[in-house]
Amino acid sequence: MLEALMPELVIAVFALAVIFIDMTLREDDKEFLGYLSLVGVGIALAMVFSQAKSLLAAIAAKQALQVSFFSGLIRVDLFAVFFKLVFLLVALLVILGSLDATRKDKYKGEYYSLILFATLGMMFAAMAADLVLLFVAVELASISTFALAAFRKNRTGTEAAMKYFVIGAFSSGLIVFGMSLLYGLTGSTNLYAIAEALPKTAEFHWVLILAVVFLIAGFGYKVAAVPFHMWAPDTYQGAPSPVSAFLAAASKKMAFVALLRIFLIALSMPALVKEWALLFAILAAITMTLGNVVALAQTNIKRMLAYSSIGQAGYVLIVFALLASTQVDLNLSIGAGLLHILTHAIMKGGAFLAVAAASYYMIGSNLEDFAGLGRRLPVTALTMTIFLLSLAGIPFFAGFVSKFMILTASIAAGGAYLILGILLIINSVVSLYYYARVIRYMYFAEAEVKREREPLLLSVALVVAALLVIYIGVFPDSFVSLSLNAASSLFS
Amino acid sequence: MMDSLVFFIISAVVIAGAVGVVMAERIFHAVLALALALLGVAAVFVTLGAEFLAVIQVLVYAGGVVVLFLFATMLTKSDLQLKRPPRGDELAPVSAVIFAIVALFYVASSGFASLGERASVIGSVGSVGGLIFNPQAYVIPFELVGLLLLAAMVGAIFLAKKEAAK
Numbered sequence: 242m243l244e245a246l247m248p249e250l251v252i253a254v255f256a257l258a259v260i261f262i263d264m265t266l267r268e269d270d271k272e273f274l275g276y277l278s279l280v281g282v283g284i285a286l287a288m289v290f291s292q293a294k295s296l297l298a299a300i301a302a303k304q305a306l307q308v309s310f311f312s313g314l315i316r317v318d319l320f321a322v323f324f325k326l327v328f329l330l331v332a333l334l335v336i337l338g339s340l341d342a343t344r345k346d347k348y349k350g351e352y353y354s355l356i357l358f359a360t361l362g363m364m365f366a367a368m369a370a371d372l373v374l375l376f377v378a379v380e381l382a383s384i385s386t387f388a389l390a391a392f393r394k395n396r397t398g399t400e401a402a403m404k405y406f407v408i409g410a411f412s413s414g415l416i417v418f419g420m421s422l423l424y425g426l427t428g429s430t431n432l433y434a435i436a437e438a439l440p441k442t443a444e445f446h447w448v449l450i451l452a453v454v455f456l457i458a459g460f461g462y463k464v465a466a467v468p469f470h471m472w473a474p475d476t477y478q479g480a481p482s483p484v485s486a487f488l489a490a491a492s493k494k495m496a497f498v499a500l501l502r503i504f505l506i507a508l509s510m511p512a513l514v515k516e517w518a519l520l521f522a523i524l525a526a527i528t529m530t531l532g533n534v535v536a537l538a539q540t541n542i543k544r545m546l547a548y549s550s551i552g553q554a555g556y557v558l559i560v561f562a563l564l565a566s567t568q569v570d571l572n573l574s575i576g577a578g579l580l581h582i583l584t585h586a587i588m589k590g591g592a593f594l595a596v597a598a599a600s601y602y603m604i605g606s607n608l609e610d611f612a613g614l615g616r617r618l619p620v621t622a623l624t625m626t627i628f629l630l631s632l633a634g635i636p637f638f639a640g641f642v643s644k645f646m647i648l649t650a651s652i653a654a655g656g657a658y659l660i661l662g663i664l665l666i667i668n669s670v671v672s673l674y675y676y677a678r679v680i681r682y683m684y685f686a687e688a689e690v691k692r693e694r695e696p697l698l699l700s701v702a703l704v705v706a707a708l709l710v711i712y713i714g715v716f717p718d719s720f721v722s723l724s725l726n727a728a729s730s731l732f733s
Numbered sequence: 734m735m736d737s738l739v740f741f742i743i744s745a746v747v748i749a750g751a752v753g754v755v756m757a758e759r760i761f762h763a764v765l766a767l768a769l770a771l772l773g774v775a776a777v778f779v780t781l782g783a784e785f786l787a788v789i790q791v792l793v794y795a796g797g798v799v800v801l802f803l804f805a806t807m808l809t810k811s812d813l814q815l816k817r818p819p820r821g822d823e824l825a826p827v828s829a830v831i832f833a834i835v836a837l838f839y840v841a842s843s844g845f846a847s848l849g850e851r852a853s854v855i856g857s858v859g860s861v862g863g864l865i866f867n868p869q870a871y872v873i874p875f876e877l878v879g880l881l882l883l884a885a886m887v888g889a890i891f892l893a894k895k896e897a898a899k
Contacts, residue, residue, distance in 0.1 A: 253880060260887065312869045351891040358884040365877060377874045381881040388888025447839045 245292070245310060245317045248285040248325065249364050255281030256357035263350025271349040275340040278353040282336060282360070286329040293322045293723075300726055306733070309370070313431050316370040319730035323579060323723065324367035324498045327586050331491040332360040334590055334702045339483045341696035342597040343392075352392060356487065359385035363495040370506070372420045372430040375499055379416070379463075383409050386492050390480040401479025408472040412462030419455030422448055423507065435507040449508075453517050456503060457524070463496035464554050467528040477547035478606075482597035485543060489550045490590030494582050497557060504561065505575070505731060518565030521558055522657075526664055529555025533668045536675050543606045545675055546592055549632060552668060553585050559647055559661045566654035574650040575728035580720060581643035584713060588631045588640055591706035595625035598699045611679060613688030620695050622683045624703040629676040631710045634669045639713035644669065646721065739780055747773035755826070760806050768799040785858045 243250075258281075259274050266273065296319045299306050308318045336356060343352060362381030369375035387409060391402030424430055426448060427438035439449070458469065465473035477485040504517060532552030539545035560578030563569055596606050598621040604610050615622040631638035634645075644665065651662035713720050750773055753766030771794040778787035864870045 256880075257883075260883075311873055314871070314873055348891055348894075351887055354887060355884060358880060358887075361880065362877075365873075371874075373871060374874045374877070377877045377881060381877060381884060384881060384888065385884045388884075388892060391892055394892075451836060451839055 246315070248288040248292070248329075249361060251281055251285045251288065252357055252361045252364065256354050256361065259350055259354040259357065263354070266350075268347070272340065272344070274349050274353050275336060275343075278357055279333070279336050279340070281357065282329055282333045286326070286333060289322055289325045289329060292317070293319065293326060296322055296730070297723070297726065300730070306730075308730075313433065314371045314374050315365075315368045317368055318733070319723075319727045320501075320579075321368040321498075323583075323727035324494065325364050327494055327583050328360055328363040328367065328491050331487065331494075331586050331590050332356060334587075334594065334706055335483050335487045335490075337702040337705075338486070338594040338597055338699045341699040342481070342483045342594075342601060346393065348392070352389065355385045355389050358382075359389070359487070359492070363491055363498075366495050367498050369499075369502070370432050372424065372432070372435075372503075372507075375502070376413075376417060376420060379495065379499060380413060382492060382495055383413065383463075386484070386488060389484045389487070390476055392481050392484060397479040398481070399479075401476045404472045405476040405480075408462055412459045412469075415455050415459035415462070419452045419459060422452035422455065426452070432502060432507040436509055439508070439510050439513070449513060450516060453508060453513070453520070456500075457517065457520055460496050460500045460503075461524065464493055464500070464558075465551050466524050466554055466558060467531045467551065470528070470532070470551050473551060474544050474547040477550070477593075478541060478543045482543065482593050482600055482606075485546075486590040486593035486597070489546070489593060490586040493550070493554065494586055497578075497582055500561070501575070501578070501731070505564070514565050518562050522562035522661060525555050525558035525562055525661060527555075528552070528558055529664060529668045533671045537671065539675070540608050541606055542608060542611065542679060543593070543596055545679075546589065546596070549672060549675070550585075550589055552672060553581075553589070553632070555668075556644065556647055556665060557581050557585075559651060559665065562661060563650055563654050563658055566656075566658055568656075569650050569654040569658075571732075572725050572728045573646075573653065575731065576721070576725040577643065577646035577650045579724040579727055580646055583720070583724065584631070584639035584643040584710070587706050587709050587713075588628045588638075591703060591710070592625060592628040592632065594699065594702055594706070595621050595628065598696060598703065601696050601699065602693055608679065608682055609686075611682045612686035613690040614682070615684040617688075617690040617693055618695050619692070620700045621703060624707040625683065626680050627707045627710055629679055631714065633673040633676045635673075637711070637714045639710040639717075642714060642717040642721070736780070740777070743773050743776045743780065746770075747777070761803075764799060764802045764806060767802070768795055771795045771799065782857070785861045788858075 255278060259278055262277065263271065263274060296306070300319065306318070309316050336353065339352070339356075343349065346352070359382045362378045362383075362385065365378035366375060366382065369378055387402060387406045390405050391398055420430075423435055427435045429435055429438055461469040462472070477489060480488065508514070508517065529552045532548050532550075532555055536545050536548035536552065539548060557578050560574050560581075563574040564571065566574075598618065599611065599614065600606065602618070604614070604617075614625075627638065631640035634640045648662050648665055651658045651665070747770050750766045750768075750770030754763050754770065757763035757766055771790065775787045775790035775795065778784075778790060865875045866872060
């Protein structure tokens, strides 16, 4: 039983080890803590990878799976393992990049231990089948990232962290309120038990709607869906770039895993699905449109990436809207969302790390600062180009595959859902404009620059992420089937 | 009959305290009103049989949080007068009151009342302890909360540390 929790145990032990070893090291030796965290995340990633392999083998052999532990509190199904892979992969890339990006900063022990704690919280959120555990895990990840956002104690960083903290605490309050209403109605905190108990409480319909609204608003803040998005651009811009990468690529995905589990399992009563799917459809439409349109006007690259991140969250929200449709296979739409969460984590994390690589040479994050980057930092510029093209959804990059899958699902659903698919296409076209503008500045703008030596580890992180983006784009089959299997494991 | 009379009296105290927090002209008075509201909530917990929650409410909120507030107020400019919000800002309190009434209406019309009896069974110190430390119940979230507090402490100390002069 504890065997299934080994990756979490490894992360927890390494997080504690980082704190304690930090006390014994001189300031110059603290880089060691980064390598130590890297090893911890690497070991956990290998373990989760083997979990995924054995789960996939079991699914292929149609074996019965024992996936529930601690009387149903924890569920280690392929869905959870899929998200754990995403979180650990992002943590690995971020730590690798931070080794270079935070070389001149103090407080390395605090930095790496908080990243590990946040990762631990996200991993537990992925496995939680119980509202109490889910909330504690989400809080662990949130509280760790509040402090990370203020890592550089300058003016913008503090403002970014302050906004993130106030909004984060407020949204947690909303989430608990929603959860408490669900508990009051059903007398249980277990998601699967709530799903069984809810149909018997049909007369409490309106309280249920109230709970749904609270949960959507609370997690809406965490995924930065419009109209709950105002904190995101300020926070992503003000926080150090590796932390922004971590927030956009991992922290946000944790909110999606919580939303998926709560709404797909606990609130899956057919009469209720119709209600919340409509809310999600409206949210998806305004989130993707506003995110992409406002991104057009941004001159700061981190701010632009933040708005693009809002737009991309809108694409994932489409999936929730599709769940009310009877025309489309449930696994197809959820799988499409999962794949987009994976690809977006890699490409958006990579893009923020590329900005971190640029700021290593005191290059700012304004559009003009990137002029001539193609000659100055060729590896960074090339990988940034790959991430941006993938974000725009150009074929043979990962972003295309997952967007195409969402589009397929919305076409299969037909009817009014087609509108969401059409909006997805229009927004992709709009987004191409502002992504291409960065590429134009990097390669075609006039600038007096000379070639510089690029930071090695940061470049490794960028190249790994870029290769993954291309690999998923060219050979999508195994990833598509992985996400479809992960989607179906949610219900088995 | 007696129960609901007690409940209404306590509720009136809590609401009076909450209104006092918003209406007070000095921060110090607002904090004292907050303490009143929080103690009132503890009393509600007692009437529901949730003694453990009541004790925690007094220890953590009335004891810890409010005292911290008082210290912070007295260490800063404590004679600070709170300004009335500019005109046109009445929308916020009005919408808050409307929302509270709507929410109350729906909660009251649901079957929540029956929870009161259940609370007396699950709210005692013994049963809460049994739930928290039972491997078949909530021991994992409990352990995770320990790590959460550690992470919060690390973050808070790091944020509060003064930068060394360069």
